[in-house]
Amino acid sequence: MRHEKPSWSFQLEDGRKAYLIFTTKDQGDLSTSQDPQILASRQRSIVDEKWAYLTQVHGTEIVQVQSPGECQGRSGDAILTNSSGVPISIQVADCAPVALVSPLGSLNLVHAGWRGLTLGIIDRAVELMEGLGKEPAVAVIGPCIHPSVYQFGENEMKTICNVFGDSVRSETREGCLALNLPKAVEISLTQNGITEIVRIDECTSNPEKFWSHRLRKDRKRQAMVGWIGPRKGDFG
DSSP, X not given: OOBOOXXXXXXXXXXXXXXXXXXOGGGOOOOTTSOHHHHHHHHHHHBSSXXXXXXXXXXXXXXXXXXXXXXXXXXXXXXXXXXXXXOEEEEESSSEEEEEEETTTEEEEEEEOHHHHHHTHHHHHHHHHHHTTOOOOEEEEOSBOOGGGOBOOHHHHHHHHHHHOGGGEEEOTTSOEEEOHHHHHHHHXXXXXXXXXXXXXXXXXXXXXXXXXXXXXXXXXXXXXXXXXXXXXXXX
């Protein structure tokens, strides 16, 4: 399966390898609301196979897929596969793309905005993997909005602080109340026993590299796409 150079990879205990790519504007718009043929063409220029992707709703639904292109457009906010050669993806433009990896052979991609975090999307994702006997040990947090530009309302802040504590409070460059979204994600991960956390420490406020819904009302999206490669000697 041809693909661009991965942003990150992890060796699994079963001889396979998990891969992630975090796209930028250079790879084009990957929003799922566009013409399906244009979207498929852009997707396959990055990883040349049918992608599985979701209609994301800031909830806690998790979709499990076993074959390429399965469940395209199904409602959910996390997508999991244990199968080789099955690209799965999350689309973002400020929310945090989070990958959960089990060394026993499972990859779960989570769309983590503040609403989904407070509802327990990461809790649900970890519970599902544990139920499958594939407990996640490593997490990767991709580019998302950072507190320096993420002005936040007091009522919403109280809601998220009730779950994650006051350490998620921050300030923008102008001194306004802000949410530290990466910190909230990290707290959720550690609450679920995941302490090996890889941070792709980039902010989606960068207009040269990323789209931002919060700052610029962009309708276009970058993506996190992940897949599990086959063992050496296997087909795929």
